[in-house]
Amino acid sequence: MIRRHRAAALLLAPFVVLFGAVFVLPIGYAVYQSLFRVRRSGLGLGPAETVFAGLSNYARVFADSAFVGSVLRVLAFGLVQVPVMLGLALLLALVLDSRVARFGRFFRLAYFLPFAIPGVIAAVLWSFLYVPGISPLVAFGENAGAKVDFLSADTILWSIGNIVTWSWTGYNMVILHTSLRSIPRELFEAAEVDGCSGLRIAWHIKIPLLRPSLTLTGVFSIIGTLQLFGEPMVLRPMASVISGGYTPVMLSYQAAFGLNDYNFAAAIAVVLALATFVFSYGFLRLSSRGT
Structure with a gap:
């Protein structure tokens, strides 16, 4: 028994070390930094002094209308x-x-290919389709009598959503398709014998059995939504409606x-991490009902 415990500890040690180094320690340091503030004397021209601030930075976060x-x-x-993406x-x-x-195989690769392009590069590519004067989409709309500004205040959020969805x-399709391939084919064959059409098999058998995978992709998507950064940052020089605090x-x-x-900034990061945990946990609890 002792040998088994030692072997398990030895196998887990690399993961524990990496998890602590790249996850626990940064969060702990952010929490520590969020409890202090820099105080300057002499109308801001004097030497800076770091003092304990308690929860005042968190009060600033929740009182900040931009946040x-x-x-x-x-x-x-x-x-x-x-929901659209999933x-x-x-x-x-x-x-x-x-x-x-x-x-x-060809279509799986074709659908997955956009994920292989880094998000920043994807945003740059799509920006050429959004900027008036060089965008063929904008030119086509103007020629058709329907002027569309993809970078206006009313459309910019959904222009970003289009990039993220694309x-x-x-990526999510690969996860769901892999889960579908793991379902025993006998279930579908039995349903066909009973007279079920392909649509009924998908609705009554495939989708219910995909619930764990849909939950997983949903959690990943919630986390990614709260961490939205790269796409609006790339589009910011071209869209004046994107401010420096457009996302948390x-x-x-x-x-x-x-x-x-x-x-x-550390206080904002800690609050965002807690919000991510709350929304992810709430989604998991909601998804687990009835199971």
Whole structure:
């Protein structure tokens, strides 16, 4: 028994060390930094002094209208973008798993290919389709009598959502399609013998059995929504409506590297980490009902 425990500890040691180094320690240091602030004397020209601030940085976070607005913005973004993306991923997975599908390997690769492009590069590529004057989409709309500004205040959030959906639908499709391939084929054959059509098999058998995978992709999508950063950051020079605090992560970045207020930025990061945990846990609890 002792040898087994030692062997298990030895196998787990590399993971525990890496987990502590890249996850626990950074979070702990952020919490520590969020409890202090820099005080300057002499109208800000004197020497800086780091003093204990308690929870005052967190009070600043919740009193900051820019932070509240950025959180509401990403929540509205997630309520629309996440269901659309997962719905498309589920539809593609079901189509590829159907018997009428042909060239399955080619289309799996084609759907997954956008994920292989880094998010920043994808945002740069899509920006050429959004900027008036060089965008063929904008030119086509103008020629058709329908002027569309993808970078306006009313459309920019959904333009960002289009980039995220294009980048991540294939990734989620691969997860769902892999889960579909692990379902015993005998279940589908028995349903066909009973007279079930392909649509009824998908709705009554495949989708219910995909519930764990849908929950997993949903959690990943919620985390990614709250961490939205790269796409709006790339589009910011071309869209004046994207402010430095457009998303919570951008606000933290601006506080740290724009205003040199690292303690306030740390407090934003801690609050965002807690919000991510709350929303993810709530989604898991909601998904586990009835199981």
